[in-house]
Each structure stands twice: as C-alpha cells, then as structure tokens.
Amino acid sequence: MEPKPLKNTLPALLLLALLTAVALAAALYAIFVMAPVEARMGIVQKIFYFHVPSAYAMYLAFITCAVCSGLYLARRRERWDAISVASAEVGSLFCLMVLGTGPLWARKAWGVYWIWEPRLTSTLLTGLIFFAYLALRSLGSAGEVERRFAAALSVVGTLNIPIIHFAVYRWRGAHPAVITGRGGGIAPQMRPALLMGFLLFSLLAMLLIWLRARAEETRLRLKAVEAEAAGRGLLEDA
Amino acid sequence: MRAINRFAALLSRALLLGWLVFWQPTFSAHGQPAGGAISQPATQGGDNAFRSVEGPAREEVPGGLMLVAAYGLVWLLLFLYVARVGILQKQTQQELDRLEQRLRNVQTPGRIEKETAQPAQSLK
Numbered sequence: 001m002e003p004k005p006l007k008n009t010l011p012a013l014l015l016l017a018l019l020t021a022v023a024l025a026a027a028l029y030a031i032f033v034m035a036p037v038e039a040r041m042g043i044v045q046k047i048f049y050f051h052v053p054s055a056y057a058m059y060l061a062f063i064t065c066a067v068c069s070g071l072y073l074a075r076r077r078e079r080w081d082a083i084s085v086a087s088a089e090v091g092s093l094f095c096l097m098v099l100g101t102g103p104l105w106a107r108k109a110w111g112v113y114w115i116w117e118p119r120l121t122s123t124l125l126t127g128l129i130f131f132a133y134l135a136l137r138s139l140g141s142a143g144e145v146e147r148r149f150a151a152a153l154s155v156v157g158t159l160n161i162p163i164i165h166f167a168v169y170r171w172r173g174a175h176p177a178v179i180t181g182r183g184g185g186i187a188p189q190m191r192p193a194l195l196m197g198f199l200l201f202s203l204l205a206m207l208l209i210w211l212r213a214r215a216e217e218t219r220l221r222l223k224a225v226e227a228e229a230a231g232r233g234l235l236e237d238a
Numbered sequence: 239m240r241a242i243n244r245f246a247a248l249l250s251r252a253l254l255l256g257w258l259v260f261w262q263p264t265f266s267a268h269g270q271p272a273g274g275a276i277s278q279p280a281t282q283g284g285d286n287a288f289r290s291v292e293g294p295a296r297e298e299v300p301g302g303l304m305l306v307a308a309y310g311l312v313w314l315l316l317f318l319y320v321a322r323v324g325i326l327q328k329q330t331q332q333e334l335d336r337l338e339q340r341l342r343n344v345q346t347p348g349r350i351e352k353e354t355a356q357p358a359q360s361l362k
Contacts, residue, residue, distance in 0.1 A: 044301030047308045054312070093319050100315075101308040108299045208319065215327040222334045229337050232344060 013210055020203040027196040035193035047105040053197035054097040055123075057205040059161055061091030062130065064209065066158035069151035078220050081147060086212035088133050088154060090205055095127040118167035119175040122160055129157035 031049045038045035065087035072080035102120070103113040114120065136150045168175050186194065 042301045044304050046305055050309065050312055089319075093315060096315055097312050100311045104304045104308045104311075108301050108304050111299075204316075208323075211320070211323050211327075215323055215330060218327060218330045218334060222330055222337070225334060225337045225341065229341060232341070234337075234340055234344065 009210075009214070013207075013214070016203065016207050016210065020200070020207050023196065023200040023203050027193070027200040030193040030196040035190045036187065038190075041109055044105060044108040047101050049193050049197045051098060051101040051105060052194065053201035054094045054101070055164075056198060057201040058091050058094035058098055059165070060202065060205050061087045061094060061209065062126070062154075062158050062161060065091060065130075065133075065154045069154045073148060073151050079217065081151075082216035082220060083209065083213045084151065084154065085137055085216050086209045088130050088137075089212055090208045092127065092130045092134060093208070094201070094205070095123065095130065098123060099127060117175055118171040119164060122164045122167055126157055126160040126164060129153065129160070133157065 027049070031046055035046070035049065037043055065084050068080045068084035068087060071077070072084055106115075107113050133150050133153050136146055136153070139146060
C-alpha cells in the first residue's frame, strides 16, 4: 500500500500546548493561593486538586482507547489504532498518578498507604489490564492478531470504569465520596481550584494523546516505507 | 499418726502451691518501682487492666512532605513521558526521512531512463 503523507497539524498542536500551559498556571494559582487550607487534614488535602482530575483524565483516556479500538476493529484504519495505543499509554500514565498520589494522601488521612477497598482495588485492576495491553502492543512482532486482541482487551478494561466510579456509592468503602450529585462535599471556595484542575487535566490528556498518536502515525508510516524499500531491495544496503 | 503427718504434709504443699499461683503475682505487681515506663492502676493488676503509655497521643505524619512528594511524582511522570515521546518522534522521523530520501534517489534514475527510451520508440 502506498504510504500516505502525514498532515501538518503542528500549529493546532502548538495552540493546544499553549492553552495547557495557561491552564497549568491558572490551576496552580487557584490551588495554592485561592483555595483555603482544609480544617481537618491541613495542607495535605491539596493533593485532592491533582488526584481527582488525574482520575478523571484516566477515565477520558481509557474510554477514548476503547472507542478507537472498537472503530479499528470495525474499519481497520491505522489512524484509529494509533489513537488507541496513544490513549492507552496516556491513561496508564494518569493511572500511575492516581495510584501514586492517593496513597501519599491516605498515609496522612487514614494512617496507612493502602487498603483493599473497592475503589482502590478496581482502579489497580484496571491499570493492570491496560499495562497488559501495552505489553502486548510493545512486542516487536505484534501483527494484526495481536492488535485485535489488544483492542478487545481495552474494551474489557474500560468496562471497569463504571465500577471504579460507582464503587464508592455502592459499597461504601473507606474512600470518601466528596463529589456527589447533590452539590459535593467541598467548600465553595475550593470549587474553582477543582474546576481548574479538571480543565488542566482534560487539556493535558488531549495534548499527550495527540503527541503520542502523532509519533505512532510516524512509526506506522516508517513501517510502510520500510516495506516499500524492502520491496525495492534497498534495505540490504543499510 | 502417719496419716495425720501425711495429711499435714499434703495440706502444707497445697497451701504453698496456692500461694505461688494466686497470691505471689499480686504482691510482685504492687512491688514495681514508681519510675517505670508503664504506670499501674491502683486496682487489681493482671492482663485485663488498661495501661497508659507516656509519649505523643498519636503518630505525626508530615502533611507538607506528602504534598511535595505527590506533586513531585506528578511532575516527574509527566516529564519522563513527554521526553520519551519526544525521543521516539525524533528517532522515527529521522529514520523516515532517511528512507524516503533513498527512495527518491532510486526513483529519479528511473525517470531519466523513461525519457531517453521515448525517442527510441518514436523512431520505430
């Protein structure tokens, strides 16, 4: 198949990067200047403004991965596969952030780094499923069969996301349910910082997925060019 | 007479045993010095008594340190990932440019051969 040239999306990417930088500055100001210190937990509560938005970004990335995996299974276009891989990596990154910042906060709030309660356990399980996806895709000889299997695995892993989200309401473990449909359990002065955190991590997720998908498309184009070069006998000279 | 002596010996042994099991620990508990780490209540001793411990009431965990560690972890993960993607993009792009250039170099002699072949065909 003749390799298609990549579109020049650099200006839009730079604009998104600029917006993310502005959101970062605004979020840091809102967290450390505007938001008051929590009465019971003290300054360690400010981890909340990164911990919750990173979980939200993890949801976004994993859902994007599942949707693009489904589109790839249906249409077999490589662009959907590239976005799927990128989303899985970015989602795993945010999952590491959630599983890293949460225990540091829990050590102060609960006295222990980890307990096997529903939300924490289901988040860890989802992270492990997507790490398995990435391990499968990173195999050097990963072909069409591996891609399809990984795509199905991502859909299965995404089914855990409602379990993660609703576990705290359904099973009432130790993890608090601060943000609820009835207005939330945070002070009004803290809401701008949380909203800025959500905006920042949404932009960050889009930017990182875009960057990674771009690199993946370049890699796919390189594979196509290598195949053409091999057909012309050029690769033996390298 | 022997029976009485035996009974007396048995009774004295029973009393001694009873004193060792039941009464002697009580006397030794009350006999501890006042400057010990664990303070004893004035009532009966034993394992079912509540004992106070001197020192801080609860463990102090530095909240500021946890906050710095959490934010530092987020920044570190972000920078490592962006660096990885940047290196991957750069290496892949360099390899792609190199191969595309080689392909163009191979295609260019092919065009020259076609142009020179046309006059020969027209003569025929």
